[in-house]
Amino acid sequence: MSDHVGTGPAVLATAGLTWRIGNATIVDGVSLDLRAGEFLGVIGPNGAGKTSLFNLISGLRAATAGTVELLGHDVTRLAPHRRARRGLGRTFQASSVFGSLSVRENARLAAQAQHGGSLHAWRSTKGFRAVAERADECLAAVGLSGRGEAVAGTLAHGEKRKLEIALLLAGSPRVMLLDEPMAGVAAEDVPDLVEVIRGLTGHIGGAVLMVEHHMEVILGLADRLAVMHHGALLACDTPDVVMANPVVQEAYLGEEL
Numbered sequence: 226m227s228d229h230v231g232t233g234p235a236v237l238a239t240a241g242l243t244w245r246i247g248n249a250t251i252v253d254g255v256s257l258d259l260r261a262g263e264f265l266g267v268i269g270p271n272g273a274g275k276t277s278l279f280n281l282i283s284g285l286r287a288a289t290a291g292t293v294e295l296l297g298h299d300v301t302r303l304a305p306h307r308r309a310r311r312g313l314g315r316t317f318q319a320s321s322v323f324g325s326l327s328v329r330e331n332a333r334l335a336a337q338a339q340h341g342g343s344l345h346a347w348r349s350t351k352g353f354r355a356v357a358e359r360a361d362e363c364l365a366a367v368g369l370s371g372r373g374e375a376v377a378g379t380l381a382h383g384e385k386r387k388l389e390i391a392l393l394l395a396g397s398p399r400v401m402l403l404d405e406p407m408a409g410v411a412a413e414d415v416p417d418l419v420e421v422i423r424g425l426t427g428h429i430g431g432a433v434l435m436v437e438h439h440m441e442v443i444l445g446l447a448d449r450l451a452v453m454h455h456g457a458l459l460a461c462d463t464p465d466v467v468m469a470n471p472v473v474q475e476a477y478l479g480e481e482l
């Protein structure tokens with residue numbers, strides 16, 4: 226865990242977060258607390274409730290019980306777009322990139338959306354320049370500065386993921402939720418993407434939560450690991466402590482670990 230982690234107020238806190246459908250409890254009383262600079266890996270077997278937890282945090286699903294606090298404000302009843310405006314950024318497994326537009330055009334649209342979402346920003350030279358600069362900054366943050374002219378639909382998975390992250394950065398999030406960013410990415414492109422993701426907590430001055438099945442990747446990135454099992458939080462601690470926990474091993478990690 227890096228030195229600055231664990232100090233300051235929570236940027237994201239969930240308390241007793243629960244989602245029930247009929248008789249099934251999909252997310253079961255999850256309480257988490259994240260500070261600026263912290264990277265939380267969320268792991269657990271298929272169907273453990275990881276994506277559902279992200280849905281509750283981002284507001285895509287309404288919690289049956291419990292609360293979500295973002296930067297000290299209770300956002301439990303807010304719609305997803307209002308949480309986004311308050312600093313929550315989330316990538317989806319389905320890409321949000323416009324495939325027929327260039328990388329730079331995609332970034333400019335995302336930056337423009339932060340200027341009220343209309344074409345207003347483009348009408349003044351100053352507004353246009355601010356949008357263009359913001360777009361370039363976001364592309365630089367993910368190492369895509371040299372790829373601005375590329376048609377987004379032609380990017381390899383690894384670059385597409387970087388672009389998705391750049392588009393999120395345009396919204397100046399303080400908390401980012403990444404759902405399986407390595408899915409579909411070619412093995413040789415994984416290290417590069419990992420380095421981009423590693424830089425995110427510092428870049429946003431906030432916290433990153435990442436669901437990932439690729440254990441080597443998550444162990445290399447996470448300050449803490451949250452292990453979900455049957456919707457509940459089985460453990461949440463440093464990777465070393467979690468990996469040594471016999472309850473976790475029995476429930477999820479298997480004997481080979």
Ligand SMILES: Nc1ncnc2c1ncn2[C@@H]1O[C@H](COP(=O)(O)OP(=O)(O)OP(=O)(O)O)[C@@H](O)[C@H]1O
Nearest residue numbers: 246249251269270271272273274275276277278453
């Ligand atoms: N809308 C829904 N209605 C009913 N059951 C649902 C719904 N959404 C998810 N579930 C169930 O909730 C459980 C948790 O699903 P979720 O997708 O959150 O798990 P996960 O840990 O993200 O799994 P994976 O690793 O496979 O992505 C699963 O059993 C799933 O079938």
